[in-house]
Amino acid sequence: xxLHIIDRRLSGKNKSVGNRxxxxxxxxxxxxxxxxxxxxxxxxRHIEQAETITIPRKDIREPLFRHxxxxxxxxxxxxxxxxxxxxxxxxxxxxxGGGGGGSQASDSGEGEDDFxxxxxxxxxxxxxxEDLALPRLLRTHIASTPQYRLRRAGYSxxxxxxxxxxxxxxxxxxxxRIALTKAPQRELKxxxxxxxxxxxxxxGTSESLAELQQRIAALQxxxxxxxxxxxxxxxxxxxxxxxxxxxxxxxxxxxxxxxxMDQSRKELAKRFFILLYLFLTRHYEKIDIVFIRHHxxxxxxxxxxxxxxxxxxxxxxxxxxxxxxxxxxxRYPAGDWNIYVAQASDGDNFTDDNANCRNLLAEKILPLVRxxxxxxxxxxxxxxxxxxxxLAPQFAHFALRxxxxxxxxxxxxxxxxxxxxxAV
Amino acid sequence: xxxSQYPVLAPRAGGQAWRPSxxxxxxxxAVPLAPRPAGQRPAQPLPDPSDWTFELIERYHAAIAAxxxxxxxxxxxxxxxxISAEQMMDAYSSGGMPVGYRHWSYGKDFLATERRYRRGxxxxxxxxxxxxxxxxxxLMEENSTAMQAxxxxxxxxxxxxxxxxxxxFGMWTDAGSIIDYLVYARDFVAQCEERHGVENVxxxxxxxxxxxxxxxxxxRRPSKKNLARERAEREQxxxxxxxxxxELWRTLPTxxxxxxxxxxxxxxxxxxxxxxxxxxxKNAPLMEPWQREIVRIVRKIAQYFYPQRQTQxxxxxxxxxxxxxxxxxxxxxxxxxxxxxxxxxxxHTNVIHQPPAGxxxxxGINPYALGFAMYRDIQRICQEPTEExxxxxxxxxxxxxxxxxxxAMQNFKDESFVGQYLSPQLMRDMRLFxxxxxxxxxxxxxxxxxxxEGYRTLRQTLSQQYDLGAREPNIQVWNVxxxxxxxxxxxxxxxxxxxxxxxxxxxxxxxxxxxxxxxxLESVNADGEAPVVLHSVPPPPP
Numbered sequence: 016x017x018l019h020i021i022d023r024r025l026s027g028k029n030k031s032v033g034n035r036x037x038x039x040x041x042x043x044x045x046x047x048x049x050x051x052x053x054x055x056x057x058x059x060r061h062i063e064q065a066e067t068i069t070i071p072r073k074d075i076r077e078p079l080f081r082h083x084x085x086x087x088x089x090x091x092x093x094x095x096x097x098x099x100x101x102x103x104x105x106x107x108x109x110x111x112g113g114g115g116g117g118s119q120a121s122d123s124g125e126g127e128d129d130f131x132x133x134x135x136x137x138x139x140x141x142x143x144x145e146d147l148a149l150p151r152l153l154r155t156h157i158a159s160t161p162q163y164r165l166r167r168a169g170y171s172x173x174x175x176x177x178x179x180x181x182x183x184x185x186x187x188x189x190x191x192r193i194a195l196t197k198a199p200q201r202e203l204k205x206x207x208x209x210x211x212x213x214x215x216x217x218x219g220t221s222e223s224l225a226e227l228q229q230r231i232a233a234l235q236x237x238x239x240x241x242x243x244x245x246x247x248x249x250x251x252x253x254x255x256x257x258x259x260x261x262x263x264x265x266x267x268x269x270x271x272x273x274x275x276m277d278q279s280r281k282e283l284a285k286r287f288f289i290l291l292y293l294f295l296t297r298h299y300e301k302i303d304i305v306f307i308r309h310h311x312x313x314x315x316x317x318x319x320x321x322x323x324x325x326x327x328x329x330x331x332x333x334x335x336x337x338x339x340x341x342x343x344x345x346r347y348p349a350g351d352w353n354i355y356v357a358q359a360s361d362g363d364n365f366t367d368d369n370a371n372c373r374n375l376l377a378e379k380i381l382p383l384v385r386x387x388x389x390x391x392x393x394x395x396x397x398x399x400x401x402x403x404x405x406l407a408p409q410f411a412h413f414a415l416r417x418x419x420x421x422x423x424x425x426x427x428x429x430x431x432x433x434x435x436x437x438a439v
Numbered sequence: 440x441x442x443s444q445y446p447v448l449a450p451r452a453g454g455q456a457w458r459p460s461x462x463x464x465x466x467x468x469a470v471p472l473a474p475r476p477a478g479q480r481p482a483q484p485l486p487d488p489s490d491w492t493f494e495l496i497e498r499y500h501a502a503i504a505a506x507x508x509x510x511x512x513x514x515x516x517x518x519x520x521x522i523s524a525e526q527m528m529d530a531y532s533s534g535g536m537p538v539g540y541r542h543w544s545y546g547k548d549f550l551a552t553e554r555r556y557r558r559g560x561x562x563x564x565x566x567x568x569x570x571x572x573x574x575x576x577x578l579m580e581e582n583s584t585a586m587q588a589x590x591x592x593x594x595x596x597x598x599x600x601x602x603x604x605x606x607x608f609g610m611w612t613d614a615g616s617i618i619d620y621l622v623y624a625r626d627f628v629a630q631c632e633e634r635h636g637v638e639n640v641x642x643x644x645x646x647x648x649x650x651x652x653x654x655x656x657x658x659r660r661p662s663k664k665n666l667a668r669e670r671a672e673r674e675q676x677x678x679x680x681x682x683x684x685x686e687l688w689r690t691l692p693t694x695x696x697x698x699x700x701x702x703x704x705x706x707x708x709x710x711x712x713x714x715x716x717x718x719x720x721k722n723a724p725l726m727e728p729w730q731r732e733i734v735r736i737v738r739k740i741a742q743y744f745y746p747q748r749q750t751q752x753x754x755x756x757x758x759x760x761x762x763x764x765x766x767x768x769x770x771x772x773x774x775x776x777x778x779x780x781x782x783x784x785x786x787h788t789n790v791i792h793q794p795p796a797g798x799x800x801x802x803g804i805n806p807y808a809l810g811f812a813m814y815r816d817i818q819r820i821c822q823e824p825t826e827e828x829x830x831x832x833x834x835x836x837x838x839x840x841x842x843x844x845x846x847a848m849q850n851f852k853d854e855s856f857v858g859q860y861l862s863p864q865l866m867r868d869m870r871l872f873x874x875x876x877x878x879x880x881x882x883x884x885x886x887x888x889x890x891x892e893g894y895r896t897l898r899q900t901l902s903q904q905y906d907l908g909a910r911e912p913n914i915q916v917w918n919v920x921x922x923x924x925x926x927x928x929x930x931x932x933x934x935x936x937x938x939x940x941x942x943x944x945x946x947x948x949x950x951x952x953x954x955x956x957x958x959x960l961e962s963v964n965a966d967g968e969a970p971v972v973l974h975s976v977p978p979p980p981p
Contacts, residue, residue: 018500018516018517019516019518019519019573020496020497020500020519021518021519021520021521022493022520023522023526024522024523024526030526031528031529031545031546031549033541034532034541034542034543034544034545034546036546037546037637037641038543038546038550041543077544077649078649078942078945078946078949079649079946080652080911080912080914080939080940080942080943081911081912081939082911082912082934082937082938082939083941084938085936085937086877086878086933086935086937087877087935087937088935088937089875089876089900089903089904090874090904091871091873091900092803092804092871092872092873092874093793093795093796093869094795095871095889096795100885100887100892100893102884102885103882103883104882104883104885106882106883130547130551131554132550132553132554133550133553133557
């Protein structure tokens with residue numbers, strides 16, 4: 016009997032991906048709502064996880080003509096233990112023994128359960144970020160100010176003198192000289208030997224002697240004509256320009272840790288930062304995060320300290336901005352890095368400092384950064400908020416919002432970074 | 440062991456080509472009167488490490504094939520494919536088909552399967568077998584050696600021989616061309632999505648799926664066409680159908696002198712049409728050609744699945760009977776170790792477990808259990824008939840069992856198989872009883888049990904239970920209002936007073952989308968009298 020055994024294990028799994036996508040697309044609205052609910056509830060550190068999505072089963076039923084309950088039916092069942100013909104049995108609830116028979120009910124999934132399935136981590140995040148895109152990123156892509164990097168690409172015949180590859184050139188020249196002069200040299204040597212022999216015999220007036228000398232002179236002239244260095248020997252180091260999209264981003268997290276920022280406000284700020292971080296991870300290969308916290312003085316700290324240490328005292332927001340600018344200038348030149356700043360504060364600042372902050376932002380910081388987002392974690396308008404509000408119309412990449420409860424963060428986030436041209 | 444996924448169609452390359460070879464195969468594979476003699480007893484049984492290897496599968500397969508040949512099992516060539524659990528889930532959610540067009544409902548099935556599997560609520564089937572030529576059986580890589588042996592015996596010999604020899608499969612399916620047709624369907628649907636938009640195609644498919652149960656010719660045999668002809672005829676068909684449709688809706692004034700009154704009272708179609716998708720495909724006036732073709736695709740695929748819905752008990756029973764018989768024979772002849780035996784018997788026992796009615800796990804009659812028991816019973820009747828068997832089965836009692844068994848497999852479907860072969864002995868063994876449920880009464884009545892008065896009633900009732908005609912509502916195309924709003928009337932004939940389920944309105948809306956005008960459903964009693972309009976839906980928005 017002919018037999019083929021085929022190992023299919025390596026070929027195409029995920030055949031159902033297309034169907035799965037269609038399902039997710041069809042129920043996108045319900046799924047997106049479920050995702051939003053999940054984001055609201057989820058501990059932010061575990062944001063990137065799969066999520067169980069539940070859709071009411073009635074929404075996804077495929078209708079078919081079937082028999083309903085009722086009418087007359089005769090069914091056969093196994094395992095009779097006590098009945099004889101003519102027995103009357105109370106109708107069981109749920110219709111298992113009667114009606115259309117138990118199997119029909121279970122086949123068609125008549126139960127009003129919800130349809131539950133698991134959205135993979137990737138799908139979850141995809142939906143989460145669905146119509147978000149980095150502000151002005153699109154523009155960057157299209158206008159494409161791609162950075163070029165010169166990369167070595169071997170040697171070429173022409174180039175500028177400072178790129179002359181000396182060793183290559185001289186090596187080539189040597190080879191060329193040897194190739195062109197070896198044969199005449201050998202001939203010359205032979206003739207010279209003949210000449211020496213003739214000179215030893217006679218006085219140097221014979222015809223053959225003169226002829227020999229002539230030939231020697233011709234050969235010598237020919238050898239002398241071979242140039243020491245010829246233009247065709249020249250070799251230049253060649254460099255190719257390779258476009259290099261900037262894939263590095265740095266994200267600055269600025270947070271007020273003065274006494275007025277209590278733990279719940281910090282939590283709000285933290286969610287904001289982490290959402291921004293997650294968002295950036297989707298667009299950049301490498302992301303640095305710099306945490307700057309401040310009260311009256313600013314300091315660069317580690318993540319743990321940033322979120323968990325307690326400080327007291329007044330607030331000088333400008334101190335953080337000064338430090339921010341210093342760090343940018345020192346470590347993250349704006350030409351090489353995409354700079355994002357997220358600032359969270361309760362807006363409670365020394366009154367004198369507010370104008371100072373505005374100037375710092377307008378003159379020094381905003382020109383350098385790609386986006387600057389400010390959230391104020393209390394509702395009332397403080398001095399800083401008023402100053403910042405004046406900035407917003409001038410700088411398209413500066414945005415500010417107020418956040419009061421954890422549930423607000425996600426909408427704020429969408430709002431801050433919504434796709435250009437997409438209505439929210 | 441849910442081995443129930445096996446798409447369709449029996450092999451036949453062209454209209455003519457199969458005939459001579461088929462006849463030849465029949466001769467060569469004629470069923471022997473008794474099992475042919477065993478070959479030489481092996482020096483030692485086949486090794487049974489829990490991890491299988493390709494070499495081991497081949498050795499087991501060779502032994503099983505040799506044993507199966509001795510029993511005269513006639514099969515398509517086998518192709519065993521080893522797949523992973525993920526691939527098994529893919530196969531599950533496409534109805535076991537290796538290819539298929541894209542639709543969200545398959546995605547839904549996949550998600551449901553995946554979730555249940557991951558949470559441990561269900562085991563996957565050990566295998567899936569596809570009715571194609573060569574017959575493709577999927578073996579899961581997670582199976583142990585013993586399980587692979589079980590699967591090979593069950594699928595590659597049991598199901599395979601059933602596909603090849605049962606008359607329904609031979610009549611309705613074409614194993615040689617199913618894969619080609621599915622590929623064609625997938626590509627066509629993909630093209631439509633490109634041209635007409637994913638959403639439009641999806642809606643259209645939704646509507647077709649809703650009516651796919653009514654897209655089956657129950658009695659007529661479909662014409663057989665190969666893929667090339669199918670494709671070549673499509674364009675012709677599109678053009679012609681459009682023409683026909685226009686003819687049907689002609690708005691020219693009727694010539695005077697014709698008997699208009701008689702025309703008006705005439706129904707269209709004259710005879711009720713059971714195949715709603717067919718009717719719509721041929722007659723809906725507003726349908727685009729691509730829409731017609733999609734209706735046709737859904738209809739064809741539904742038709743391909745039709746025979747297996749009618750032979751579940753027989754098919755599973757046959758496969759189970761043969762894995763049981765083959766592996767036991769091999770054990771007796773020294774091929775299998777005790778370990779292998781224990782392992783597959785444990786699975787086998789689970790598969791044919793039949794919880795009694797009223798038990799927590801009871802959900803109707805287990806087709807594996809019933810089918811297996813019936814084939815075993817036929818074997819018993821042939822080999823050791825009792826007086827009772829001689830009275831009930833004079834044809835087969837005491838005759839050679841192999842031909843009797845093959846005859847039973849080849850020439851019946853579930854309904855007639857039960858009607859013919861369910862013996863009093865088996866009814867007693869399974870302690871069957873029939874329940875009469877009339878919703879007008881407050882109590883159920885036991886109408887028959889396994890005793891002398893009850894045997895015939897039981898057998899008839901169970902046989903009807905497997906009659907697809909009774910299991911699904913009987914709905915036919917009754918009339919089209921040709922002179923008025925072009926509304927389509929469907930007629931539901933109530934079977935034993937059973938009403939329709941709550942989906943009716945929704946399904947009718949789908950029907951209206953296909954038809955392009957309003958659709959109403961009327962219901963008549965079993966005698967076809969007293970029509971009552973149940974639902975009516977307006978024309979779909981343009």
